[in-house]
Amino acid sequence: MSERGKFISLEGGEGVGKSTQLAALADALRAQGIELVLTREPGGSDGAEKIRELLLTGDEDRWGAEAEALLFAAARADHVDKVIRPAILAGKWVLSDRFVDSSLAYQGGAGDLGIQAVRAINAFGIGEWFPDRTLVLALAEGGARARARDNEMSDRIGGRPANYHQKVDLAFRQIASEEPARLRIIDASGSPEEVTGRLLDAIADLLP
């Protein structure tokens, strides 16, 4: 049986550079001979991509807070079952653009459900398959970057008011302070190459 692969998630608010860094980190790890699966949330499996569409389109009141959190958790359970667990068991590394900490920060911390309640509804679907390391990119001007990238158009959750996104940032910091072995806050300012260097430093202990 092959050795298990590692599971790394990239987290943070809107526009902080997660997708950019996922690609850069993948290049750096592949150059070291590591076989990778790149994925994202919400989504990543066929079923979860369908749930993504339900969650990110339509009016704010399309889903209440509880239903929204449960849909994210259901999508995640399918993602773990169909993509993440098989890859890790096959010895591949998984790099995911967002995972459970987005639910803890957005639905738990910024929504009114509370971080512990959202952790509880996700535990059933995730089981033991938590990331080995979660890199939380921190950047004050992320929202402005996202708006420029999207020509001021945003999805159902990205378009929530500024105070919602401030609470998301605070919640990520709280979760990181509660689980320092798994989560690391990474300064996402500077050039993409500088940020990638910081990310590689933060996973150096996991490398073969």
Ligand SMILES: Nc1ncnc2c1ncn2[C@@H]1O[C@H](COP(=O)(O)OP(=O)(O)OP(=O)(O)O)[C@@H](O)[C@H]1O
């Ligand atoms: N280090 C950087 N310096 C300047 N611009 C950057 C940097 N990293 C990313 N960008 C740009 O900022 C924008 C947001 O980056 P990206 O899409 O990677 O963020 P994201 O965190 O994945 O966003 P979202 O959460 O909205 O999906 C993009 O236009 C990207 O090209």
Ligand SMILES: Cc1cn([C@H]2C[C@H](O)[C@@H](COP(=O)(O)O)O2)c(=O)[nH]c1=O
């Ligand atoms: C996984 C997850 C995501 N969200 C939010 C965060 C973003 O506003 C969107 C996803 O958009 P992206 O451009 O692909 O980053 O969904 C959330 O609220 N809860 C979650 O668990």
